[in-house]
Amino acid sequence: MKANNIVADTRNNIPENATKTICLIQLTRIGDILQTYQAAEIFKQQYPHYKLILIARSRFAHPLSFLLRNVFAKTYYLDNNVLNIDSSDNLVDLVNSCKAVIDNFKNESISVLINLSFSKSSGYLASIIPAEHKLGLVYDAANNVVIKDKWSQYIYSNVMGGPLNPFNLVDLFKSMLGHNLPALNKERPTFKKVSHILIHPFASHDKKMWKINKWEEILYQLLKNSPDITISIVGSHDEVIHGEGIDNSPLLQKYKERLHNLIGKTSLEDIYNLLGNIDLFIGHDSMVGHLASIKNVPTITISLGTVRARETSPYGENNYTITPQTNCFPCFPNDKCEFHQCHFDVSYQVLYSALKEYIETGSITKDYQLKNSSCFHLNAVAIYKSKLSPIGFFQLENVLEEKCSVNDVFSMLYRISWQFILNNSEEPQDFLTLTTKSHQILLNSLSGLQHLYELSDFGKKYSRYILEEISSSVPRLEKIKEYSTKIDEIDGLTKLVKQTHPHLSPVIDFYTVQKGNLAGNNIVELTESSFLLYNDAINTISVLYELIEKTIAEHKTKNRITDNLTEQNY
Amino acid sequence: MKCKCREEIKEAVLKLSANIKSNRPLSEEELTILFLAAFFEEESNESK
Numbered sequence: 001m002k003a004n005n006i007v008a009d010t011r012n013n014i015p016e017n018a019t020k021t022i023c024l025i026q027l028t029r030i031g032d033i034l035q036t037y038q039a040a041e042i043f044k045q046q047y048p049h050y051k052l053i054l055i056a057r058s059r060f061a062h063p064l065s066f067l068l069r070n071v072f073a074k075t076y077y078l079d080n081n082v083l084n085i086d087s088s089d090n091l092v093d094l095v096n097s098c099k100a101v102i103d104n105f106k107n108e109s110i111s112v113l114i115n116l117s118f119s120k121s122s123g124y125l126a127s128i129i130p131a132e133h134k135l136g137l138v139y140d141a142a143n144n145v146v147i148k149d150k151w152s153q154y155i156y157s158n159v160m161g162g163p164l165n166p167f168n169l170v171d172l173f174k175s176m177l178g179h180n181l182p183a184l185n186k187e188r189p190t191f192k193k194v195s196h197i198l199i200h201p202f203a204s205h206d207k208k209m210w211k212i213n214k215w216e217e218i219l220y221q222l223l224k225n226s227p228d229i230t231i232s233i234v235g236s237h238d239e240v241i242h243g244e245g246i247d248n249s250p251l252l253q254k255y256k257e258r259l260h261n262l263i264g265k266t267s268l269e270d271i272y273n274l275l276g277n278i279d280l281f282i283g284h285d286s287m288v289g290h291l292a293s294i295k296n297v298p299t300i301t302i303s304l305g306t307v308r309a310r311e312t313s314p315y316g317e318n319n320y321t322i323t324p325q326t327n328c329f330p331c332f333p334n335d336k337c338e339f340h341q342c343h344f345d346v347s348y349q350v351l352y353s354a355l356k357e358y359i360e361t362g363s364i365t366k367d368y369q370l371k372n373s374s375c376f377h378l379n380a381v382a383i384y385k386s387k388l389s390p391i392g393f394f395q396l397e398n399v400l401e402e403k404c405s406v407n408d409v410f411s412m413l414y415r416i417s418w419q420f421i422l423n424n425s426e427e428p429q430d431f432l433t434l435t436t437k438s439h440q441i442l443l444n445s446l447s448g449l450q451h452l453y454e455l456s457d458f459g460k461k462y463s464r465y466i467l468e469e470i471s472s473s474v475p476r477l478e479k480i481k482e483y484s485t486k487i488d489e490i491d492g493l494t495k496l497v498k499q500t501h502p503h504l505s506p507v508i509d510f511y512t513v514q515k516g517n518l519a520g521n522n523i524v525e526l527t528e529s530s531f532l533l534y535n536d537a538i539n540t541i542s543v544l545y546e547l548i549e550k551t552i553a554e555h556k557t558k559n560r561i562t563d564n565l566t567e568q569n570y
Numbered sequence: 571m572k573c574k575c576r577e578e579i580k581e582a583v584l585k586l587s588a589n590i591k592s593n594r595p596l597s598e599e600e601l602t603i604l605f606l607a608a609f610f611e612e613e614s615n616e617s618k
Contacts, residue, residue: 027609027612057613057616059616078609079613080610080613083606083609085575085610088575089575090575090578091575091578091579091582091603094575094579094606095599095602095603095606098602098605098606099599099602102602119608119612120608120611120612121605121608121609121611121612123608124601124602124604124605124608125605125609127601127605128598128601128602128605139601139604141595141596141601142590142593142595142596143590143596143604
């Protein structure tokens with residue numbers, strides 16, 4: 001893979017005194033910058049001789065400057081002032097000002113430019129800045145989106161898509177930066193008594209956070225039942241109004257001495273420093289969770305609405321994430337939702353029970369939760385514990401259920417397949433226990449995979465026919481057109497398979513993005529790339545098919561053993 | 571952004587859209603205009 005070669009192959013070849021510059025573009029929000037920081041930190045630990053620079057939006061990156069300077073030799077902040085938007089009299093002046101900013105980047109002599117934000121502006125910026133190699137989304141001179149490296153194609157086709165992406169964004173960014181980078185080795189000290197908890201009860205969107213009254217209940221239970229605990233609450237200036245609800249809550253008046261409302265009173269740097277004295281962080285999916293994970297503070301995250309827990313849960317081992325089992329979870333940012341069923345499905349009782357156990361023992365277990373929480377509440381949620389796999393990839397394991405949901409099963413099978421296909425790595429994983437439903441859907445998906453296999457095989461065949469026709473002594477244009485039409489039909493039929501087998505979307509979407517980014521400058525090169533692409537698709541489909549077959553076989557063996565044991569007991 | 575400048579950038583992007591359809595390769599300056607238009611739009615969306 002090109003991306004990997006750039007980083008890994010030069011490791012031993014560059015002169016000791018040569019400093020290569022890698023520039024990351026991250027124009028999205030604070031959470032994404034923090035995840036970029038974590039990936040860059042891992043890279044820097046492995047390759048300290050590379051110079052890393054970051055281009056980010058001022059409003060999101062400035063509050064993090066205290067942290068960014070640990071990893072990035074320089075951070076370029078972009079905003080309306082830097083680009084002279086308000087001082088330019090006309091478009092020519094504005095473009096010239098922008099060119100002056102771009103000249104700064106040119107002076108950096110960038111070896112590798114990596115666009116990690118997949119937005120329109122970052123794509124255009126990546127296309128303007130000169131660099132020896134470019135990864136991630138860029139625009140070409142015909143204004144087409146171009147994504148050449150496989151991990152970026154994976155992110156573009158799978159992140160914030162359905163619920164089946166098994167990878168955390170830190171690992172995805174890390175994989176774009178270099179091949180098989182390990183996880184950061186952050187040993188967490190042995191569990192000690194929880195005496196100071198930090199809560200950030202907010203998120204970037206209403207969909208992703210409870211109403212504050214639910215948090216008041218949690219605060220009340222914690223303060224009432226754990227007299228040795230002190231709680232600090234943090235939030236931004238915009239969230240002060242919610243904090244007033246906490247200040248004025250009659251339930252909490254008695255405990256004010258142990259409840260510190262810091263909403264709107266702290267910078268991100270203050271929060272980062274405060275985390276040094278914190279034993280546990282609790283909150284929704286937001287940047288404070290990422291700050292806590294950078295500081296190696298244990299976290300319990302409630303993921304709601306559009307949050308893909310695997311993608312954005314705080315990175316690191318032994319963190320917990322609670323998600324609803326609501327059918328529509330996770331939703332999409334533009335989905336209209338007035339009722340927020342997923343908010344109701346995660347009850348405060350479930351969170352409190354999880355907190356109670358964590359405070360007592362430093363972990364959350366199935367046995368304790370079954371004893372101390374009602375089945376009614378527990379059935380509506382999943383509780384995950386994070387770990388790092390042997391090859392250093394973040395992973396969530398279901399604490400409550402041995403039998404896995406359809407999405408959990410597919411996510412795991414994709415995880416193994418993508419590791420093999422994109423990373424050339426094998427990640428050892430245990431067989432998952434299937435429910436009747438997940439077993440049935442896995443069985444059905446085998447027929448979908450067979451269709452995909454046949455379609456890809458046809459794609460390969462017609463790509464070969466085109467190549468043979470071109471290389472013949474008198475190439476017939478009408479034949480080439482006929483075969484091209486066949487390939488278009490194959491792509492159309494592949495989309496139909498996606499409709500009938502939605503759990504196969506990740507693999508179909510990935511190869512659709514690859515198809516849009518075929519390498520080559522003429523019909524021969526493009527057709528050769530097309531042939532190789534269908535060949536790759538066949539490999540991926542075969543890996544997935546074999547994994548599903550083995551999972552089903554294991555399920556049948558387990559069931560047979562269980563049946564035999566049941567018969568013996570009778 | 572000054573009103574005049576805002577209008578100019580909108581017009582420039584519209585003109586570029588027409589050029590893009592005619593398959594003429596975009597120059598660095600034109601890509602810069604497209605970057606600025608996208609950046610300002612995203613900035614104003616973030617401010618809302």
